[in-house]
Amino acid sequence: MATLPLSSPGKRTRSVMPLLAAGLTGFVATGMVLITLGDRALAVGFLAATLLMAGGLIAARRMFGAPEAQAPVIDWSVAHALAAASEDALAVTDRAGRLVCANERYAALFDGYPTPPGLPVGEAAAQALNLAGRAAWRDGEGRSDAIDVSGAPVTAQVARVGEDMLVWRFVGVQALDLARTVQTLIGSQTGDRLGSAGIMAALITPEGRVRSANRVLRARAMGREDAAIEGRDFTRFLITDSAGQVRFEREGMGGTPLRVLQIPFLDAEDAPMLVALLDEETGAVNVPAIGGSASAHVRSLISLLPLGMALVDRDGRFVHMNDAFVRATRVNAAAPPLYPGDLVVREDKSALADAVRKFAGGAAHSMDMAVRLADSPEEPVAISLAGARGLGDAAVLISLKDSGEEGKLKRQVAQATKMQAVGQLAGGVAHDFNNILTAIIGHCDLMLMRHSPGDSDYDDIQQIRANSNRAASLTRQLLAFSRQQTLRPQVLQLPDVISEVSNLLKRLLGETVKLEVKHGRNLGPVRADPGQLEQVVVNLAVNARDAMVAADPIGGGTLTIETAAVTAADVRQMDEDVLPVGDYTALRISDTGTGIPPDVLPKIFEPFFTTKEVGKGTGLGLSTVYGIIKQSGGFIFAESEMGKGTAFTIYLPVHAAAEATKAAAPVKEKSTDTWGTGTILVVEDEDMVRAVAERALSRQGYTVLTAENGEAALELLEGCDRPDLLVSDVVMPMMDGPTMARQVRERYPDIPILFMSGYAEEQLRKSIDLDNVAFLPKPFSVQQLAEAARETLAAK
Incomplete structure (x- = not known):
C-alpha cells in the first residue's frame, strides 16, 4: 500500500502534531472499518483507542520534559491492514487533493497511483467522479455508477472521513478481475485445449471488438494462428446464408456452418461477452460426444460464470449445474433434482419438459420462457433454453435470466406501476361516484325539510341518507388510496395524536389485548392531517387486534405503539433505497399476532385485497393507510414473521422549524345562520x-x-x-x-x-x-x- 507523507508542521504546532497525526490516522482507520466491515462499534473503538494512546504520549512527554522531536511520520499500518483486507480498490485523499494512501488493488486497477478524481478514464466518467467527490465533501458521501475501466463497469463510492479526508472505494473490481481471468484463459493453454476439442472461444467488448481469442479461432477467422485479431470487429469475420446458418467469411458459403453461443458471464449491459463457436454437425441429429477432458473444460468454464447455467442431456436429465444456478434455484445439494421440471411448480412442469425435448431433438433457435420455482411460486423467473451441440452428453443449455437484484427491481417497478394504475382508476371512479352521492344526499336533505320526525317517510329518508354517507366514506377511502383525498394538514407532534386516540383504541381493542405506548425523545414536529393520522392508527390497531385474537382468543396479545426520532445519519445506515436521506419522526405499531405469510406481504396495500372472510372486511383498510401516508409525504414499511407478529413503521418527514414556529391562524367559529341575500x-x-x-x-x-x-x-x-x-x-x-x-x-x-x-x-x-x-x-x-x-x- 502506497503512503505519501503529509506536509511538515510549523514550529508552533510541533507539540500537538502527535495528537493530530494519531487523530488523522484514527479517523481514516474508522472510515476504513465503516466502509469495509460496516461495524460502527468497532470503528468507534478504533478511534477512541487511537486518541487515548495519543493523549497518553503527550502527557508523558510533558511530565518528563522530553525534548521536541522532529515532525512525526504518520503510521498508516492500521489503514494499510484494513485496505489490504478489502476486495475493493481503496484510496485516501486529503483536503488539498493529495493522494495519501492506496491499496494494491487500486494500483492494479489504474496501473499506478493516480490521484482521484483525475483517473485514466473517459471524460464523462472523470466528470462523474469529480461530482461524486464534491458531493462527499458537501454531504458526507457521493457515488458514481458504471465507470468504464478496461471494458468493465466499476462503481465509485466516496465517503468523507472527519473533516479532512476522502475515502474512495471502487466496487466491481472482482468483475474486472473475472474478465481479465477469462481473457487470460482463452489466450493460454486452456484455450488451446478447448480448440483441440473443436471449441472456438473469444472475449468480445460491448462494442463488438475482440479482446482475446484462442488459436483455433484465429486460424479459422484469419488464416494464421498468430494473427493479430485483438481490436478487430468480430462480426466482420462471419457471414449468414438465406437459411440463417452462420459461417466464417474467409471460408465462404461452402464452409462448415457454425453454432454461435453467447455467454454473458458478467451481469451488466456494457460488460464483455464470452462467445463460443462450434461446428454444426450436418446430416444427423445425434453427434458424437467430445473427449472427456474437453467436456470437463466446458463445465469448468460454465462454473466460473456468475450467471446461473445448467446443462441437460438428451433424456432431459441434468448433467451439470454451476453454483449460481444452484443458489438461484435453492437446490438441495444432498438430494439434487434429476429433471428441470423438479424445480418448478406443477402448472409449469409440462411446458418446461416440452421445451427441453424440443431443443434436445435439434431445434435451431433459442427461446425464453417464464417459470415459477417451487420454492418461491410468487416470483416468476425468466429462463433461456438453447440447443448445445458438441458438448458431449449435454444437449440443452438452460440459463437463468432473472435470478438477481435486477429481477427483484423489475418486480418492484411492476408492482409500483400496478398500484399507480389502480390508484388512478380508483380516483376516477370515486370522482364520478361523488357526483351521484352529492345528488342523493342533497335530495334527501331537501325531502327531510318537508317531513318531520314521526312521519311515515321520515325514517326511510334518514335510512337512505345514512347509507349514502356510508358510500361517501367508501369513496373517501378510494381517494385516500389514490392520494387524491382532501387533507387539512397541521403542524403537530405525534405523541399528541396518539394521546387523543388512545381512549378510543382501548375500547376497540377489548379486554384481552394490552396496549403499550412508548415515546422517544427529541421528536421533531410533522405536518399532517390529525384526523387522517388518527384513522391510520385506528386501522392498523384494528388489524393487529384481529390477528392477535385469531392467534389466541383467550389470552389476546400486546399492541405496542412507539415513536422515535430518526436522523439523516440513521437513514444512511439503514441503506434503504426507497427512503430519502433526511430527518424523520417514526411511528411503529407492532403486535404479537399470527404474522403475515411471505406470499401475502407484498399485496397487503392493494385495494380490495383481504384475507378475511366474506363480509368481514373490504380490503380497503391498509390501502387507505398507504394513501394517507404517501399523500402526507411519508413512507410506510411492513415487517412480519410467522408466529411472532407484524410491525408497521411509518416515517414522516420533520417539518421545517421556521414554519413550525409560526403562530397558528385563529380558528373562526362557524355561524349557525345560513340565510343570506344576493x-x-x-x-x-x-x-x-x-x-x-x-x-x-x-x-x-x-x-x-x-x-x-x-x-x-x-x-x-x-x-x-x-x-x-x-x-x-x-x-x-x-x-x-x-x-x-x-x-x-x-x-x-x-x-x-x-x-x-x-x-x-x-x-x-x-x-x-x-x-x-x-x-x-x-x-x-x-x-x-x-x-x-x-x-x-x-x-x-
Whole structure:
C-alpha cells in the first residue's frame, strides 16, 4: 500500500502534531472499518483507542520534559491492514487533493497511483467522479455508477472521513478481475485445449471488438494462428446464408456452418461477452460426444460464470449445474433434482419438459420462457433454453435470466406501476361516484325539510341518507388510496395524536389485548392531517387486534405503539433505497399476532385485497393507510414473521422549524345562520348536482343563476348584472372551472369564488392560480353548501 507523507508542521504546532497525526490516522482507520466491515462499534473503538494512546504520549512527554522531536511520520499500518483486507480498490485523499494512501488493488486497477478524481478514464466518467467527490465533501458521501475501466463497469463510492479526508472505494473490481481471468484463459493453454476439442472461444467488448481469442479461432477467422485479431470487429469475420446458418467469411458459403453461443458471464449491459463457436454437425441429429477432458473444460468454464447455467442431456436429465444456478434455484445439494421440471411448480412442469425435448431433438433457435420455482411460486423467473451441440452428453443449455437484484427491481417497478394504475382508476371512479352521492344526499336533505320526525317517510329518508354517507366514506377511502383525498394538514407532534386516540383504541381493542405506548425523545414536529393520522392508527390497531385474537382468543396479545426520532445519519445506515436521506419522526405499531405469510406481504396495500372472510372486511383498510401516508409525504414499511407478529413503521418527514414556529391562524367559529341575500351563479355540468345546488341555495334566500359549463356561464354574464358569488365545479368538459373563473375575474376582479369538486383540493390547487378562492369537497349536504356559501360571501 502506497503512503505519501503529509506536509511538515510549523514550529508552533510541533507539540500537538502527535495528537493530530494519531487523530488523522484514527479517523481514516474508522472510515476504513465503516466502509469495509460496516461495524460502527468497532470503528468507534478504533478511534477512541487511537486518541487515548495519543493523549497518553503527550502527557508523558510533558511530565518528563522530553525534548521536541522532529515532525512525526504518520503510521498508516492500521489503514494499510484494513485496505489490504478489502476486495475493493481503496484510496485516501486529503483536503488539498493529495493522494495519501492506496491499496494494491487500486494500483492494479489504474496501473499506478493516480490521484482521484483525475483517473485514466473517459471524460464523462472523470466528470462523474469529480461530482461524486464534491458531493462527499458537501454531504458526507457521493457515488458514481458504471465507470468504464478496461471494458468493465466499476462503481465509485466516496465517503468523507472527519473533516479532512476522502475515502474512495471502487466496487466491481472482482468483475474486472473475472474478465481479465477469462481473457487470460482463452489466450493460454486452456484455450488451446478447448480448440483441440473443436471449441472456438473469444472475449468480445460491448462494442463488438475482440479482446482475446484462442488459436483455433484465429486460424479459422484469419488464416494464421498468430494473427493479430485483438481490436478487430468480430462480426466482420462471419457471414449468414438465406437459411440463417452462420459461417466464417474467409471460408465462404461452402464452409462448415457454425453454432454461435453467447455467454454473458458478467451481469451488466456494457460488460464483455464470452462467445463460443462450434461446428454444426450436418446430416444427423445425434453427434458424437467430445473427449472427456474437453467436456470437463466446458463445465469448468460454465462454473466460473456468475450467471446461473445448467446443462441437460438428451433424456432431459441434468448433467451439470454451476453454483449460481444452484443458489438461484435453492437446490438441495444432498438430494439434487434429476429433471428441470423438479424445480418448478406443477402448472409449469409440462411446458418446461416440452421445451427441453424440443431443443434436445435439434431445434435451431433459442427461446425464453417464464417459470415459477417451487420454492418461491410468487416470483416468476425468466429462463433461456438453447440447443448445445458438441458438448458431449449435454444437449440443452438452460440459463437463468432473472435470478438477481435486477429481477427483484423489475418486480418492484411492476408492482409500483400496478398500484399507480389502480390508484388512478380508483380516483376516477370515486370522482364520478361523488357526483351521484352529492345528488342523493342533497335530495334527501331537501325531502327531510318537508317531513318531520314521526312521519311515515321520515325514517326511510334518514335510512337512505345514512347509507349514502356510508358510500361517501367508501369513496373517501378510494381517494385516500389514490392520494387524491382532501387533507387539512397541521403542524403537530405525534405523541399528541396518539394521546387523543388512545381512549378510543382501548375500547376497540377489548379486554384481552394490552396496549403499550412508548415515546422517544427529541421528536421533531410533522405536518399532517390529525384526523387522517388518527384513522391510520385506528386501522392498523384494528388489524393487529384481529390477528392477535385469531392467534389466541383467550389470552389476546400486546399492541405496542412507539415513536422515535430518526436522523439523516440513521437513514444512511439503514441503506434503504426507497427512503430519502433526511430527518424523520417514526411511528411503529407492532403486535404479537399470527404474522403475515411471505406470499401475502407484498399485496397487503392493494385495494380490495383481504384475507378475511366474506363480509368481514373490504380490503380497503391498509390501502387507505398507504394513501394517507404517501399523500402526507411519508413512507410506510411492513415487517412480519410467522408466529411472532407484524410491525408497521411509518416515517414522516420533520417539518421545517421556521414554519413550525409560526403562530397558528385563529380558528373562526362557524355561524349557525345560513340565510343570506344576493345573487349566486352556479356552474356545474352534472344536471342532478346543479339542480340540488340551485334548490338548496334558493331555500336560503339567494337568487340563483345556473349554467351547465364554463362557456354558458360567460354568455350568461354578458346579459346580467354582476353576481355576488360564483360557485363552480372544477373539472368540466369544453371549458373547465379555473379557466372560466379567470375570465370572470378579469371582468369582476373582487368577485368571491367557491370551487366544488370530487377530486382532492391539493391536487386541484396546482391548476388553480387564483387568489381568495374557497373549496368545497364532494359529496356535500345542503347544510354544508349553505355554510360554505355564507362563509365565502362573509370573507370578501
